[in-house]
Amino acid sequence: MLREAMEAQFVGESEGLTFWLARPQDYEEVMAISHDIYQGNDYLPHRYHTWMTEHDRVVIIGRKNGKLVALDSALVVDGGQTVVLEGLRVCPSERGQGVAGVIQRVTDSYIKQVYPSVTTKRLTRRDNPGPEKLSKFTFLACRAILSLCGEAESFKDFVLGLKSKQERMEKSNGPNNNQKLFVLKDSHQLRALLLDPDLSLRLQLPGGAIIQDWQPLKPMESNLEILERRNLTWWHWTLHWWLMEGKQW
Structure with a gap:
């Protein structure tokens, strides 16, 4: 059954927030909390609907009093051994309130339930994660990345x-x-x-x-x-x- 034909699937509740599996019809609400992500170069507007049907992809949204305030996503790879974390975002009014940590813990718990074979989490970051974040992970590598930006109209040429x-x-x-x-x-x-x-x-x-x-x-x-x-x-x-x-x- 397609997600758009399903009722919202409840995932859990924590610290005044409720968590659900994201659906295609949540797109506009997700975009509303993402307008300033990556200085306007956010990839999610172009990936969201693909994520809805991607195999072994989990996308969880958090709501506060019914309003969508956060999103987190993970892709299970390496034959079910590893989960790649990406897409985390919190609406501007809730940033700095610990919401990101809450939805990450909910995502971790859900992954453990649905994919018990997962033993490792991986992620890539564009910024320096700092000592607190590094204390929770093993640093693997650092690489320079060249980003190419241009007008969408000229991309075909x-x-x-x-x-x-x-x-x-x-x-x-x-x-x-x-x-x-x-x-x-x-x-x-x-x-x-x-x-x-x-x-x-x-x-x-x-x-x-x-x-x-x-x-x-x-x-x-x-x-x-x-x-x-x-x-x-x-x-x-x-x-x-x-x-x-x-x-x-």
Whole structure:
């Protein structure tokens, strides 16, 4: 049964708040508490409805006197062993009141009930988490991220330009070209590459994980199914080199 056809499912109650599984019809209320998130570059408006049907995705909302005041979300990955936390937000009038901590505890409790195999929580942050947060987690890695922002109207032309560049690069990779950059179109070839036991060492994956869309995913079979749902284009770069020895005269 689709969530939009279901009644709101009650999750729990704590410190004057009630918690429910989010539904598509909660979208406008969620957006109302999110207008200033990430300086106006919030991803949730474009992901919310996808989250409603995503496999192993949990989205919980908190209400105070019937008004939506908080949201938290988690995606179960690594074959049910790990939960990736994301999407946490609290309405401006309730920030600094401990609401974030309450909904996080409710989400943790719900995850433990529905996914008892989960033993690890992971998250990525754009800011310095500080010593208090770090005391609760094991720091895995830090990476610089280049964000590309642009007008939505010009995005189509931008993508077409990238595809054109991709085609030119593929044609330029002739048999005598030592450096080869090409698109992995064969799913079996991609799986063999990503499931290579030495991949993490050769690429120095942060925390031994592939990070896609801010989500750390271990290179394992179940996570490849998650990546396949996202219609990604994978590039593979190879460098051929020779070791030569000569006599000194």
